[in-house]
Amino acid sequence: MKKFPSRRKSDSRVAGPLRHEAHTGGVAGVVGMGLMGTSISACLLLAGHRLYCVESDPAKLRTASKRLLKLLKDAQVQGVVNASPSTLIKRVTISSEFVGLKAAEIVIESTVEDLPIKRQVIGEIERVVSSNTLIGSNTSAIPVTDLQKNSKHPERIIGLHWAEPAHITRFMEIICGKETSLANARRAVRFARRWGKEPSLLRRDIRGFITNRIMYAMLREAFYLVDSGFASVADIDRSMRNDLGYWITFAGPFRFMDVTGIPAYAAVMKDLLPDLSCATEVPRLMQKVVRSGARGISNAKGFYRYTPTQAKRWEELFMEFSYQIRELAEKYPEDVGDRRSSTRKANK
């Protein structure tokens, strides 16, 4: 991967916690070395953990170390970490056995989005770790309370919702199930900060958490517009990139309303909300695309057509973009406006 221009290391506006610092110690575990488990592992290594990973699929197990090393090398090229990838990769053991997780202070489950499988994996983790080990599940939408059922120590089970690529994005939702203790939620927040995240804490469990509830409401409307013939897939993508995509890394929806004037939004809501889709079925277009075998760029077949070369290029570009947006976001942490005005006052 090419290095992108201008990482200004001396820029005092760059938020410290987002940069990966070299910490020492602390064993962490990851179960499931798929797409996300691999980038989560990269994040944990970059944050200084020693790591034990579990993968049940022999083919994935064989390639896991190579995939992880590639992410670490890219991170080095981008100047995100000083330690060498070959040193970092020596701090990982990847295996099909759970027993090596026993020394972990935190284990992250990142297997498939399937309640029985996740419950079974949590059971396997609990069999080997100490009662104090925090168990975080990287579920997208399964309620954490459901994951806690029949567990030995439900108070230490918590939702840790990461965004891909997990070693670059600063997103993290930390979700308490009904039985998660607040002390463990606070521990999770401390871990998240150490991993370079800006975590959000959900004290009560709700299906889909924050971003997936909002994103799926948006997806439902996008499909409604296509399925009803109002706009094409490409037109919707173009509009969203250039409107929402332009401001959403700078400000969340509430800050954005503050910045752009609140009353107009109330006026629009009055007429628009009754008009929005409330469909509960999987949209027609989505059903058709899934039936066709499309998986997206991973098999070069999606809402758009790709040659294998184009699909690969989209994958690489997404990774490049992720580093660039991270660098931009570092200049605009959530309290950037407050900080700058207080700096000005202090200088007067």
Ligand SMILES: NC(=O)c1ccc[n+]([C@@H]2O[C@H](COP(=O)([O-])OP(=O)(O)OC[C@H]3O[C@@H](n4cnc5c(N)ncnc54)[C@H](O)[C@@H]3O)[C@@H](O)[C@H]2O)c1
């Ligand atoms: N892909 C994303 O962008 C994204 C974002 C947020 C959350 N998530 C959630 O993260 C989880 C993983 O998603 P993914 O995209 O990495 O999936 P994936 O299919 O790429 O990876 C899952 C991995 O878990 C392994 N696995 C399955 N059962 C196992 C077991 N019993 N023991 C050990 N390993 C096992 C599989 O072999 C596979 O390698 C899902 O719950 C998903 O909903 C994904």
